[in-house]
Amino acid sequence: MGLFRKKLAVLDLTHGGIPIAIKLAALGNDVSGVDVYGTVDQARLGELEEKYGIRCSKAPLLLSEFDLLIAPVHLDPAYPMLSKARSEGKTVISHHEAIGKILQDDPELSDIRIVEITGVKAKTSTASLLADMLSRRFDVVLHTSRGLEAWKDGVPFLIHRGLSITPGSILTAIEKSLEAGIRPEFFIFEISIGGTGAADLGVLTTLSPDYGIANNTSLASTAKLQLIQNAKPGSILLLNAGAEKALEAAKGNLAKVLTFKDPFYAESQVKMSEVPDFVLETEAGTAKSSTPSEPATTPKASGSTLHFLRRGEELFSASLRPGYNSSAYRTAFVAASAAALELGVERKAVVSVLEEFRGLSGRMQEKELNGVALVDNSNSGMDILSAEKALEYALLKKKDEKKGSIILVLGEEASQVCEGLPPVSVQGFVEKFGTKCRHIILVGERMQTVAAKNVSYAGSLPEGLLKASELAGTEDIILSSVKCFR
Template identity: 35%
Template sequence: MHCDTGIQADGRGSKVAVLDTIHGGAVIARRMVESGLQAEAFEVYHHAPNLAGFDLVVAPVHLAPDNPALALAKTAKKKIITHHQAVGELLRGRVDPDLEIFEVTGTHSKTSTALLLALMLSRQKKVLSHTTRGLEIWQEGKARLLEKGLSITPGNVIHAAEVAKAQGVQALICEISLGGTGLADYGIITSLSGDYRIANATKWASTAKLQMITLAKSGAKLLANSEASLSPDVSFARGGRVYARPDKLIVAKEEVHLDLGEDLDFLGYETAIAGAAAAADQAGIPRSEIAQALSGFDGFSGRMKIKRLPNQTFFDSSNSGLKVRDVARALDRASGSDLFVVVG
């Protein structure tokens, strides 16, 4: 758990510098100003702003320590927090206490987990999902796109929370890059495997993603892939408390029959199904309804979705998280003499 920096309560006399306008800094600074704080956003990749007059510096977790602005702030012993922490502190106490908030982070399966969770929750609640697909309202298993083009940088959680209030939803699901903000009632870590370097190769991405734990509010529940070797409230995927098989979902040793779509790339969705089911179960959705939500499910567009046309079959995995293994799996499933692979 973390200690607040005083952004909300007694930070009104402090001046705050928010670094990196490219990755949500301007959004965070604007919300600070609207909250009565003295804040300014700075572009730090082509400029070295003078931060001498600022008391608090808010920097993205991926910013390299040798970035001139960040390095000077450290030399001057400025108080420095991450974008994630700033967003959590700005919104804490300002969102409807009855709104259930789910945050999803990890090295893979984030979007699919968030979307499947929205699908499951929407059987009982009006849900807003914020993912790389955009902002979508979910009701009774159907999604309606509200807005495209938002990145999953933590700053955009501010906008998602505003839309959630305007739309009167009961649950908000946010896919977030490199960790949680501390707002979540349920924090989900889909995976830490396939780790990679950030901040000019000075730290591991998994370290940043663990903000889901270090920034967690009191009473929040942590759900994590069993391979992450954490000590969550609920583990999922192979070896976890909740895991999936092509024909069944196992929750605490209870088996629930699954009737997934014939064309579903199960291996590509195995983690997401388990993670989403674990979160939905913790949120009180009956296990039978979780299974019903998955009935006939054959994938999301752009995420190993099979499209069949007369004399043609498309394996659509046109998303930014495409990996070589996805292409290999599509080739393994394909057959026939006229095969074409388009990879971008």
């Protein structure tokens, strides 16, 4: 069903519904917006009605008034309009699908190629590395949780900051790019929980660790399969070879399906009968570990050598710089390299990017804070598993460099950032690993419920880092693992 001259209801104006509603109204539809969470300011709702003709409501509307509903994949199916639509057989499409239809019908984008990247882990780092690689040959605009950037010849320029990675933000990202006079050859979009179907190349980084959505009635991994199910004929899908659910969904797909395997990530231990198209190995032979879930050697902070293979043939090797935890970028290295090569980037440009890379801010990057070593792992995708891996890395650094003790800054700056960091998970973390740190500074109001002997509290990441700096000696390590926008 097309999205033209229809009566449409856009559900959830909080998570990307507003730009969708505005665009659909501009395309000649009769649009109503439903603020299902009641979180949108009344003045903003009034503006939508007066300026764009979008009728807004904080209460469910009568289903009979609409041709179809547009709802996010994470909305509780028990929401009255969704529940009634399901019982009456009324068409419901996701925010992702709506964006896909809008983009594919937009003549202004006909000569611009689109890359979409989704998954649980490594989305931002994969997208950022790919933007750098593509920019060595093409003009690129990158939209991630870090911001909206224009890339050219390996140099980024910030266009705008503050957009989420909901599918609706894609429309805003395109609008702000074109308004700035930037018309790229490639748009790269980091997208939460799925793909739109407009991509010329779609990348699935990982499907694990999985988690519940829509009031725990479905799994995020199922929603992310939209990247595959919505893929347009002739496009390319680059999938993690360990994501069996995705590989099964890709069978019979009219897109070109390619797979990658990185040797560090546990879910990438595939059956011998399934030969990935792209494989990443280390010179130390990490890929040949005798234990399926563990690497053969411990990833180190110092630079190491990567070997990149396509269907068993080595295409290149790259010597990585020290100064960041290269193992934290394992998925991004192989996925971005494979995507870049498929899109026409020369091997030497891919190698150059890998060898120049110094890590992304807030993603296992080594820095200094007032003369004290800082491992920065604070970002929007940080979760408790990431905090565990960061601590493991800091402990290794402590041992190798004969450092003193670890001061950990852990928590969240905003509970709405990608579902926040559950206090119950933090409580479990400090009970299991708290003794490995001299002191833990918990960030965020919700962390006040977490109790431990060596714990204090801070209201924000800067406050937490200031307290850590005051506590730490010159031989100590400050480890920052706070869920936040950077």
